Amino acid sequence: MDTIVSSASTDLQDYTYYFVPAPWLSCKLLRLLQCYPPPEDGAVKGRLVECLETILNKAQEPPKSKKVQHSNAKNAILFEAISLIIHYDSEPNLLVRACNQLGQFLQHRETNLRYLALESMCTLASSEFSHEAVKTHIETVINALKTERDVSVRQRAADLLYAMCDRSNAKQIVAEMLSYLETADYSIREEMVLKVAILAEKYAVDYSWYVDTILNLIRIAGDYVSEEVWYRVIQIVINRDDVQGYAAKTVFEALQAPACHENMVKVGGYILGEFGNLIAGDPRSSPLVQFNLLHSKFHLCSVPTRALLLSAYIKFINLFPETKVTIQEVLRCDSQIRNSDVELQQRAVEYLKLSSIASTDVLATVLEEMPPFPERESSILAKLKKKKGPGAVSVTELDDSKREAGELNGGGERAAETAAMAASNASTPSPSADLLGIRSSAPMSAAPAAAGSLLVDVFSEAGPAAPAAAAAAAVNNDGFLRELEQPTDASEALLVEGSGDADSAPASDDPAPPLSDADDLLNKFVCKNNGVLFENQLLQIGIKSEYRQNLGKMYLFYGNKTSVQFAGFSTTVSCPGELQSQLNVQSKPVEPLVEGGAQIQQVLNIECLTDFSEAPLLNIKFRYGGALQNLTLKLPVTINKFFQPTEMASQDFFQRWKQLSQPQQEAQKIFKANHGMDTEVIKAKLLGLGSALLDNVDPNPENYVCAGVIQTKGQQVGCLLRLEPNGQAQMYRLTLRCSKESVSKRLCELLSEQF
Amino acid sequence: MMRFLLLFSRQGKLRLQKWYTPLSEREKKKIIRDMTTMVLARQPRTCNFLHWKDLKIIYKRYASLYFCLGVESQENELLGLEVIHRYVELLDKYFGNVCELDIIFNFEKAYFILDEFLMSGEIQETSKQTINRCIENSDMLQEDYNNEWYEVELFG
Numbered sequence: 001m002d003t004i005v006s007s008a009s010t011d012l013q014d015y016t017y018y019f020v021p022a023p024w025l026s027c028k029l030l031r032l033l034q035c036y037p038p039p040e041d042g043a044v045k046g047r048l049v050e051c052l053e054t055i056l057n058k059a060q061e062p063p064k065s066k067k068v069q070h071s072n073a074k075n076a077i078l079f080e081a082i083s084l085i086i087h088y089d090s091e092p093n094l095l096v097r098a099c100n101q102l103g104q105f106l107q108h109r110e111t112n113l114r115y116l117a118l119e120s121m122c123t124l125a126s127s128e129f130s131h132e133a134v135k136t137h138i139e140t141v142i143n144a145l146k147t148e149r150d151v152s153v154r155q156r157a158a159d160l161l162y163a164m165c166d167r168s169n170a171k172q173i174v175a176e177m178l179s180y181l182e183t184a185d186y187s188i189r190e191e192m193v194l195k196v197a198i199l200a201e202k203y204a205v206d207y208s209w210y211v212d213t214i215l216n217l218i219r220i221a222g223d224y225v226s227e228e229v230w231y232r233v234i235q236i237v238i239n240r241d242d243v244q245g246y247a248a249k250t251v252f253e254a255l256q257a258p259a260c261h262e263n264m265v266k267v268g269g270y271i272l273g274e275f276g277n278l279i280a281g282d283p284r285s286s287p288l289v290q291f292n293l294l295h296s297k298f299h300l301c302s303v304p305t306r307a308l309l310l311s312a313y314i315k316f317i318n319l320f321p322e323t324k325v326t327i328q329e330v331l332r333c334d335s336q337i338r339n340s341d342v343e344l345q346q347r348a349v350e351y352l353k354l355s356s357i358a359s360t361d362v363l364a365t366v367l368e369e370m371p372p373f374p375e376r377e378s379s380i381l382a383k384l385k386k387k388k389g390p391g392a393v394s395v396t397e398l399d400d401s402k403r404e405a406g407e408l409n410g411g412g413e414r415a416a417e418t419a420a421m422a423a424s425n426a427s428t429p430s431p432s433a434d435l436l437g438i439r440s441s442a443p444m445s446a447a448p449a450a451a452g453s454l455l456v457d458v459f460s461e462a463g464p465a466a467p468a469a470a471a472a473a474a475v476n477n478d479g480f481l482r483e484l485e486q487p488t489d490a491s492e493a494l495l496v497e498g499s500g501d502a503d504s505a506p507a508s509d510d511p512a513p514p515l516s517d518a519d520d521l522l523n524k525f526v527c528k529n530n531g532v533l534f535e536n537q538l539l540q541i542g543i544k545s546e547y548r549q550n551l552g553k554m555y556l557f558y559g560n561k562t563s564v565q566f567a568g569f570s571t572t573v574s575c576p577g578e579l580q581s582q583l584n585v586q587s588k589p590v591e592p593l594v595e596g597g598a599q600i601q602q603v604l605n606i607e608c609l610t611d612f613s614e615a616p617l618l619n620i621k622f623r624y625g626g627a628l629q630n631l632t633l634k635l636p637v638t639i640n641k642f643f644q645p646t647e648m649a650s651q652d653f654f655q656r657w658k659q660l661s662q663p664q665q666e667a668q669k670i671f672k673a674n675h676g677m678d679t680e681v682i683k684a685k686l687l688g689l690g691s692a693l694l695d696n697v698d699p700n701p702e703n704y705v706c707a708g709v710i711q712t713k714g715q716q717v718g719c720l721l722r723l724e725p726n727g728q729a730q731m732y733r734l735t736l737r738c739s740k741e742s743v744s745k746r747l748c749e750l751l752s753e754q755f
Numbered sequence: 756m757m758r759f760l761l762l763f764s765r766q767g768k769l770r771l772q773k774w775y776t777p778l779s780e781r782e783k784k785k786i787i788r789d790m791t792t793m794v795l796a797r798q799p800r801t802c803n804f805l806h807w808k809d810l811k812i813i814y815k816r817y818a819s820l821y822f823c824l825g826v827e828s829q830e831n832e833l834l835g836l837e838v839i840h841r842y843v844e845l846l847d848k849y850f851g852n853v854c855e856l857d858i859i860f861n862f863e864k865a866y867f868i869l870d871e872f873l874m875s876g877e878i879q880e881t882s883k884q885t886i887n888r889c890i891e892n893s894d895m896l897q898e899d900y901n902n903e904w905y906e907v908e909l910f911g
Contacts, residue, residue, distance in 0.1 A: 072833045072836055072837055072840075073833070073834075073837055075833055076831050076833035076834045076837065079831060079833060080831050080834075111800060111801060111802040112802045112803055112804065112832075112833070112836075114802070115802040115804060116804075116832060116833065149798070149800060149801070150798070150800070150801040150802055151801070152801065152802060152804070152805065152806075153801075153802060
């Protein structure tokens with residue numbers, strides 16, 4: 001290889017192409033070298049490096065011929081050599097020289113060279129050594145972006161800016177890209193929008209800047225902002241409390257512009273609906289003003305946006321009761337409830353009924369703020385990968401992530417409302433005589449039960465269609481049930497096919513003994529409040545619970561997985577033995593009939609009188625196809641649910657620790673780790689426990705320290721917790737100090753199962 | 756590896772086409788359509804390289820003809836330009852001051868020269884003299900053959 005490069009031009013007369021010896025052969029050889037890893041042998045490496053340096057040197061010499069072919073050939077070898085250098089990525093001085101050479105090319109007269117230089121710099125920017133060198137050329141690149149006449153060169157410049165972006169120049173680059181976006185070619189706009197969104201998110205030091213950038217993005221290139229981008233900004237706004245007020249204000253101002261893009265209306269509607277109360281104090285953005293602003297855009301929007309705005313209106317009713325009448329007027333008007341689009345009609349009717357029937361409490365629960373979303377791979381990145389290389393990301397994966405994101409926004413809300421509708425219907429047993437009432441309850445329960453009633457008819461005919469329909473209903477039901485669970489931080493696997501004991505158990509009227517794996521189920525719920533409690537082929541039981549001070553509210557969802565109705569469905573909650581005096585559980589009665597594929601809800605009110613160690617039992621009895629089913633489960637109410645986190649400084653902590661130094665007050669356990677010792681998982685569990693995780697208290701940074709107060713009716717029990725993991729031995733030492741002995745024992749037992 | 760080589764006039768009429776991968780007729784037609792629209796739409800001072808699907812397109816304009824080469828993404832673009840130029844030089848040497856009419860009327864010779872130079876998407880031979888000698892040899896064979904026929908005619 002280097003014989004060719006260093007030979008005089010007269011040797012290979014025939015193969016000399018405009019004074020460049022054998023260009024094609026050289027390039028092929030250089031590319032071949034790229035396939036191999038860099039040579040380890042010192043001598044070979046030396047020769048190779050020398051060779052590459054010669055090539056780079058030759059590039060500096062004045063051209064031997066004026067012809068463009070000569071320079072093309074010379075530069076072809078040069079670029080090939082540069083890509084070899086980038087591939088090896090081990091010789092810093094070569095890399096820097098290459099980078100400088102490319103920098104010179106950036107301002108060359110010939111467009112081809114500029115294009116290629118930008119492209120090579122893109123690959124160069126990803127290597128660590130040359131990243132700094134690349135950044136020095138940022139001014140040139142920005143200039144190129146603005147002044148180039150050739151659109152493909154501008155595109156390469158934009159790509160390069162994206163590649164060389166990092167924390168120091170992020171703001172500048174994003175600003176440049178935004179200004180370029182205004183004049184950019186239509187074909188590349190969508191890609192640029194995605195890139196700007198990703199950059200803004202990755203390097204956002206200050207989240208209000210991020211919100212600004214995204215809103216600007218929507219303003220400039222609204223059409224090309226795909227769904228993922230604005231889902232993402234909403235996810236981020238919801239996850240971060242500090243930026244919510246700022247987001248609400250900015251969105252409000254943005255909406256006041258006369259020509260507002262539809263995506264902006266979507267984002268604005270959603271954010272004002274969730275956080276409008278944060279800016280309601282200001283007279284310029286009072287609730288009525290906000291509502292009028294949104295409503296003025298209502299008629300300009302497409303159906304999905306209108307649906308979103310209707311949801312925002314019902315949230316307004318919840319946040320600002322004074323606007324209730326106005327909004328109800330809007331919902332009542334013909335264009336909504338007789339709208340040709342089924343979705344809009346349904347929403348208008350339901351929201352109208354909801355606002356008039358439900359009490360403020362129910363409304364508040366239904367329309368509670370969206371909880372923070374779980375962190376997941378950004379669907380934007382997935383979409384960008386898809387655009388760049390069709391083979392890279394499978395379409396189904398993408399669809400899943402899109403669907404999930406959609407589900408989070410649309411599904412979570414809708415499902416919560418429909419569940420509450422079930423609740424409100426259960427509490428008003430007499431069906432209202434007016435058509436609207438019947439109609440409003442019908443579409444809602446139609447969703448879960450229409451399939452069921454259809455099935456009952458078909459089943460009586462015993463046609464072959466029944467199993468197919470049943471399967472469809474089961475799938476439907478599962479999906480529906482899954483949607484009902486609010487997205488939470490826990491990612492524990494759902495229980496699949498619990499023991500089939502329930503079916504085969506002999507029919508008896510007495511409460512069956514608790515299931516054998518009831519304890520495991522209980523353990524799963526120590527650190528989380530929502531999930532599926534139990535599932536077998538007939539029944540699925542999900543719970544959602546929340547606790548405040550010493551009171552708790554638990555929603556139990558019983559789902560009938562079969563196509564046949566359950567008759568005589570009854571549930572009883574009992575507190576065995578001492579628990580009776582320690583815990584007070586009240587439940588509202590459930591309907592005795594559960595249709596096939598339907599789900600009913602039961603609310604339990606729990607009051608903690610004093611600390612307890614046992615769990616209350618839930619006994620469920622029903623008749624399925626003639627056989628009596630009887631099963632008992634333990635309700636996952638544990639003492640840690642009444643934990644209130646308390647923040648305290650390290651001196652306070654140690655002071656209290658010393659105060660609780662009596663032997664009965666301390667419970668210590670050393671146990672082997674049951675799960676992997678991942679820091680984030682442990683932190684999440686401790687937070688899920690309900691206690692406050694304290695930083696900088698324990699001198700050893702590996703240890704976890706928590707503090708909280710257990711609220712009972714009678715007294716408050718202070719609790720301090722210290723968890724010391726030992727990575728090498730895969731063991732933990734858990735120390736608990738509480739002012740009451742039984743509490744420390746019980747908590748210690750519970751927690752040792754968790755890790 | 757090169758995927759295809761197309762030659763078309765400024766009006767979009769296809770003069771030569773050489774495919775180095777098996778493609779159906781429909782796909783070929785589609786590619787030709789796409790190429791002609793994309794390349795003809797380019798401004799004069801823009802650079803000669805384009806991205807299309809996962810291929811790089813290198814094109815050069817000589818008088819009224821556009822030479823369009825489709826290569827895979829790892830190939831060196833400047834080299835592609837040189838390939839095109841080399842081919843033009845070969846045609847020039849053979850036809851003597853080649854113009855579009857030469858290619859139209861002697862398209863089979865143009866294909867022969869191309870095949871001597873490129874084979875299955877890679878460069879076969881870079882020396883101009885060698886290629887020329889090969890083409891001249893094959894021409895001589897052809898002439899002998901023609902002469903034989905002629906003699907038979909006279910006497911037959």
